[in-house]
Amino acid sequence: MTIVYSAPQVTDARRRELLYGGAVVVYPANKASTALTAFAQELITEAFGPLDPQTAQHELPVDRMVEILAELKPRFIHHERSKQLVAELMQSHGCDEHTYFDVPRLRTSTSDGYLTTGISYVFHAHRDTWYSAPFNQVNWWLPIFPVTEHNAMCFHPRYFDAPVRNSSDGYDYDEWNRTSRYNAATHVGADTRVQPKILDPAADLEPTVTVLPEPGGLMMFSGNQLHSSLPNTSGVTRFSIDFRTVHIGDVATIRGARNVDSACTGTNLRDFLHPTTHTPIPEELALDYQRAVGSLRRSHAAG
Template sequence: MTTVYSAPRVTDDHRRELLYHGAVCVYPATDASLALTEFARELIAEAFGPLDPQTAQHELPVRRMVEILAALKPRFIHHERSKQLVAAVMKSHGCDENTYFDVPRLRTSTSDGYLTTGIAYAFHAHRDTWYSAPFCQINWWLPIFPVTERNAMCFHPRYVDRPVRNSSDRYDYDEWNRTSRFEAASHIGTDTRVQPRIVDEAADLEPTVTVLPEQGGLMMFSGNQLHSSLPNDSGVTRFSIDFRTVHLGDVTAVRGARNLDSACTGTNLRDFLHPSTLAPIPDDVASNYQRAVGAVPPTSEHAVR
């Protein structure tokens, strides 16, 4: 079952436990989250010039849109200001110095199938843990412009604690970094990169739960939560930010959501940064976690092997 909590007044430790068990926490906009989304809006406005970025898809050829996003997204992701603002958002929500973050991603979901591959990949139902995310990963998601039930994302609560047969055994994080991570802009029309997905023809993804934070608000959920992009038929491009966090205590204790069906290899833990120093998680911590998790198989045989 997926329970949605509205701004729960709990400690970060308690909140992480709720999230590991399938909860979703949604929060109204704060000064810190608005600062992050406003910075993104500034960069987006610069990139699109006189065009309204939400409707620019109706005026630009697809390849021109790809060119704009291919320059805009890395600029936001790697900007020092982006990292500072993410750290401020984390602090405003009670995270301590043991909470590490991955750089924030600027996401786009275009309307009516205009661009759904590569740089604007439309995510099918998946768990981030199929992509070598640690089971203690928490996802943070913020809309930059208002979202609706026609262009946001959704959860599939039937599989909060139920495995589903998938192709995660084909995914290795080191191989992804070597061959696919920086190729997004070259995939127009089709996307041939390895993307773990459900392969169970009997899988039933209904009902779904859609959460709509206000502009600048945010929601948190476990990286082990099954989620997907809604088919966007709203007529506008959705712009959002997401970033991920892990708590060092949970990493070292190998604490987090239960591995239901993930069989991928590698770990993205080395991508996570300290909120103040920006130093990455120590390599020995990541290696120890990877060995410990590798010794614990999924709780079912639903991951394809």
């Protein structure tokens, strides 16, 4: 069972405990989240010029959309203002200097199969932990424009603490960085990158849980949640922001969600940055964590 908490009045430590146990937490838009989505809207509007970004797919050839997104998304991801606004959002929700973040991503989900690969990849049901995310990773997700049940994302709560056969044993984070991470824009029409997927044809992904925050509203969930993009049939392109956080105290003590079926190799911990200095997680901490969870992942691969 997945419990959705609306703006719980709890400490960050207690919230992480709830998330590691399978809860989803939702907060209304606040000053910090509104500032982040407003900055994203500013860059999006500039990129699309006179076109409405949400309906531009009906006026642009796919190749032109890819060109726009290939310039827009990295600009937002690596902009110093984006990092500053993420840090302010984290602070507004009780996170301290021990909470590190990965740079925010600008995501798009186009309608009716217009562009579903590469730079606008439609995510199948997956756990981030299949992609070498730590089990104490917390995902933050914010819509930039209104979302509906026809273009949001959903959770598959049946499998939060139950295994499902998957291909994560074929995923290596270092190899992904070397060969696939930076060429998303070249995958138009077909996406040949290695993506861990469910292998069990009998897997039952119903029922689902879908949460629809307001623009700038925030949803938090564990990186171990099985989640996917809903097929977008809304007629508009969805724009959203997501980023991930880890608390280095939880990393050091191996505190997080339980691994039920992840067998990948490597870790993305080195991508996480200090909220103010932007220095990466200490290498020794990443190595210690990778050694500690490596044997557990290998046991899932062998089983």
